[in-house]
Amino acid sequence: MNILLLGGGGREHALAWAIAQNPKCERLFAAPGNAGIAEVATCVALDVEDGAAVAAFAQENDIGFVVIGPEAPLAAGVADTLRAAGILTFGPSQAAARLEASKAFTKEICDACGAPTAAWARFSDADKAEAYIREKGAPIVIKADGLAAGKGVVVAEDLVTAINATREILGGLHGSAGAEVVIEEFMRGEEASFFVLTDGENVLPIGTAQDHKRARDGDQGPNTGGMGAYSPAPILTPEVQEKALGQIIRPTLAEMARRGTPFQGVLYAGLMIENGQPRLVEYNVRFGDPECQVLMMRLGAQALDALLACARGDLASTRMNWAEDHAITVVLAARGYPGGYEKGTEIRGLDSLGSDPLLRVFHAGTKLKDGRIVANGGRVLNVTARGATLREARDRAYAAIPRIDWSDAMYRTDIGWRALKD
Known part of the structure; x- marks a missing residue:
């Protein structure tokens, strides 16, 4: 089949590399792609947040499957437009993508299903937010509610940093993504990433990884989108994974289905683990970057089979073959x-x-x-x-x-x- 991959970053190059190895892929297109992706796919100029344009290209080029890489087109509802046009698509609906597009929404879901996570509150008024911060003390975590390209989170070690970050976010630092802030309890432990595919009902774990967010050695310097990763993550033992599935991921998916917005795609759970107990830091509704790179390196061509099974609702009979590497x-x-x-x-x-x-x-x-x-x-x-x-x-x-x-x-x-x- 002909396949269209949306995105142009390292995550998408890793996906393109894995997909292109699978004999089911006859021709691979990528929008917009990059210099590396161009070695394994035909790069095309498309506005990946314009669902109608993506659907028209897919129909004109006999695309049998669309894989959406980044979060922005998911939040824009591109998956909904493609499915309405009868195009097999990997990625959640706009409503389900709120698990990443709104941190407050995710917290509400966790509260509703009892998933363990940090205590939280949200504010649109800077003075009220400051009063809350002074009441709770530092360290404390400040987050822009919406999508801020990985730059909307400040782990504040002191009150001045927390208050300044809150006022900057509410003052427009991240545009509409910062119309509200979510202020969270600082969680202690070790952070790691757990990835599962879900077709709205069935769940298939597809790997663990650990990212390095800080810019400099020793986890020093400012937060980044990620300076490296490795897989598997030793902290995510089989026992911890089972706890995460039973206490966090499956209850979340059940609550999403109960609300009439079942989740189909990859769910990336950022977890904080302390004394063998995981708590949810955040959800992303797409593969992590750079975690996707290490997952695809280990999975190779079988990744496409798993993505297709997820999009078709066939995960119940799908298994991943992991090498001990x-x-x-x-x-x-x-x-x-x-x-x-x-x-x-x-x-x-x-x-x-x-x-x-x-x-x-x-x-x-x-x-x-x-x-x-x-x-x-x-x-x-x-x-x-x-x-x-x-x-x-x-x-x-x-x-x-x-x-x-x-x-x-x-x-x-x-x-x-x-x-x-x-």
Whole structure:
């Protein structure tokens, strides 16, 4: 079948790489794609948040399956438009996508189904929010309610930081995404990510991962969209996964179905684990970035079979075949990220990495310019490797980085440190 993938980041390059390996994929299109995705797919210029335009392209090009990568088209209702046009689609409805598009909505769902999460309150008035912060004290977590491209969360260690963050968000720092703030209890423990596919009824776990949000080694510096990840996450033992499924994920899905908005797609549960007990930090309604890169590295071509089963409602009979391996990805970002950074710098040397099946460089923010690959974003490349052990995968990834000739690169040197600290 012909397949259309929406998105143009590292997550989508990993998905494109996995999908293209499956013989069910006859021709792969990507909108808008990037320089790396162009190696395995035909990139097309489409407004991915315009459902009518996406549906028209799909019909004109005999697209049998659409995979929606990023959250913005999901929140815009593109999946609804495609399904209404009779096009098989992977990704939740606009109503179900509120699990990511509104943090307050997710908290309401957790309250309704009894899923363990941080105590919370929401505000649209800065003075009332400040009074609440002073009452609760620090550390405390401030979140823009809506989608803020991964930049709407502040973990405030003191009252001044919390109050300033609240006033900045409500003052328009993130536009309409900050019309309300959600203020949460600071949860202690270790954070990890648990991914499941669901067709609205059945649930299929498809892997665990651990992200590194801070910009610099030792988990220092500002929060980013993610500077690296590894899979599996040791903290998410089979026992903890069963608790997360039984206490958080399945109750959430049951509540969504009860409300008439069943969830179909990938549900990414960010969990805080302390003493073997998981609590929900947040939901995302798409694959994480860069967690998707390590999951796809481990899953390969079978990922497409799972996505199709999810979209068709066939998950009950679907199984994943996991190798006893590990994967790690290291993000090469433009110097200055997540603050100001330069675009357009040339990247050389990618061809020198050869065809090692245990190593892939996924493009997150690149474009082709006059036949050259140039940086076109903050997070630019994902150097991703597999290994029999995490240490082997880590060593393979870090050995490849010096062979990439990009003078503007910055990256963390300690991805995987939590799992390797012993």
